[in-house]
Amino acid sequence: MQLSDMLRQAVPLDRDEHVRFVTEARGGDIGRSFRVDTDRRRLFVKYREDLDGIVFAREAEGLALLRANGSLPVPGVHYAGGIPGHRGGMIVLDWIESGPSLPSVEEALGRGIARLHQDSAEKAAKAPRYGLDADNFIGLLPQPNGWCERWPEFYRDRRLQPMAALADERGRLPSERRKRLVRLMDHLERWVPTRPPSSLLHGDLWSGNWLAAADGRPYLIDPAVFYGDREYEIAFTELFGGFSPRFYAAYRETMPLDPEYGDRRPLYQLYYLLVHLILFGESYGPGVDRVLRRYAG
Numbered sequence: 001m002q003l004s005d006m007l008r009q010a011v012p013l014d015r016d017e018h019v020r021f022v023t024e025a026r027g028g029d030i031g032r033s034f035r036v037d038t039d040r041r042r043l044f045v046k047y048r049e050d051l052d053g054i055v056f057a058r059e060a061e062g063l064a065l066l067r068a069n070g071s072l073p074v075p076g077v078h079y080a081g082g083i084p085g086h087r088g089g090m091i092v093l094d095w096i097e098s099g100p101s102l103p104s105v106e107e108a109l110g111r112g113i114a115r116l117h118q119d120s121a122e123k124a125a126k127a128p129r130y131g132l133d134a135d136n137f138i139g140l141l142p143q144p145n146g147w148c149e150r151w152p153e154f155y156r157d158r159r160l161q162p163m164a165a166l167a168d169e170r171g172r173l174p175s176e177r178r179k180r181l182v183r184l185m186d187h188l189e190r191w192v193p194t195r196p197p198s199s200l201l202h203g204d205l206w207s208g209n210w211l212a213a214a215d216g217r218p219y220l221i222d223p224a225v226f227y228g229d230r231e232y233e234i235a236f237t238e239l240f241g242g243f244s245p246r247f248y249a250a251y252r253e254t255m256p257l258d259p260e261y262g263d264r265r266p267l268y269q270l271y272y273l274l275v276h277l278i279l280f281g282e283s284y285g286p287g288v289d290r291v292l293r294r295y296a297g
Contacts, residue, residue: 010083042095053082053089058136062223072112099214109218110250117230118255120200128198130154132226152188163274180292199230207242235268266291
């Protein structure tokens with residue numbers, strides 16, 4: 001059976017709704033992506049034959065949390081999970097027609113991310129904690145969550161340690177790198193706050209995980225959500241670039257950053273450098289080593 005025929009069977013439709021066209025689309029780093037046109041609407045489908053449906057289900061749960069916050073729009077979800085009668089999994093979303101990334105859109109993204117962080121932290125202010133009810137994924141890698149009462153504990157036990165273990169399994173931690181990473185994790189409390197405000201974070205906010213829509217609004221896609229220190233999110237946006245000065249100005253206007261944020265930024269970027277080291281190899285090793293030398297000698 002051709003993939004287009006499988007999608008015609010698998011995509012959930014309303015009664016008397018029929019698929020007219022299935023065409024491959026851009027987008028979706030972890031699978032193949034398609035535009036599905038019915039006689040009533042246009043849908044975006046991300047599919048992968050060798051990937052369990054739970055990966056897509058967790059993505060949908062993350063989108064639901066962002067939607068409930070209401071600070072920025074996200075695509076509507078019509079289905080996420082396994083494919084009955086077929087291998088693999090998929091997620092079916094509203095198709096968002098793309099538009100130009102105008103300065104006004106970038107500014108709206110900055111303000112929206114600031115409101116996301118601010119509003120969720122205010123709701124959690126009486127009893128801040130860090131994590132999420134369920135584990136999820138960062139790209140194709142498992143991302144443990146679970147709740148912690150202290151932020152250094154969460155960042156060490158749910159972020160750095162699991163990625164260090166995966167990196168070690170794949171031969172990415174030579175002895176000196178491993179020693180420095182262990183030393184850094186043992187003394188993490190020196191550099192990160194114990195109980196910062198707990199914000200809902202997109203969790204994987206790079207330039208490919210938001211899009212400028214034709215209606216002039218910025219949409220968030222492909223989240224890896226959890227509750228944590230908002231500086232962790234902003235640090236990742238600065239790791240590989242792709243966000244304009246307008247984004248940061250709009251963010252800071254709504255929610256200024258701590259003057260000491262710059263001292264912690266490389267430490268928060270370390271998690272994402274480890275992720276890229278695991279996924280893409282030693283080209284990311286020097287970046288990991290620079291951070292480790294800065295904080296762990």
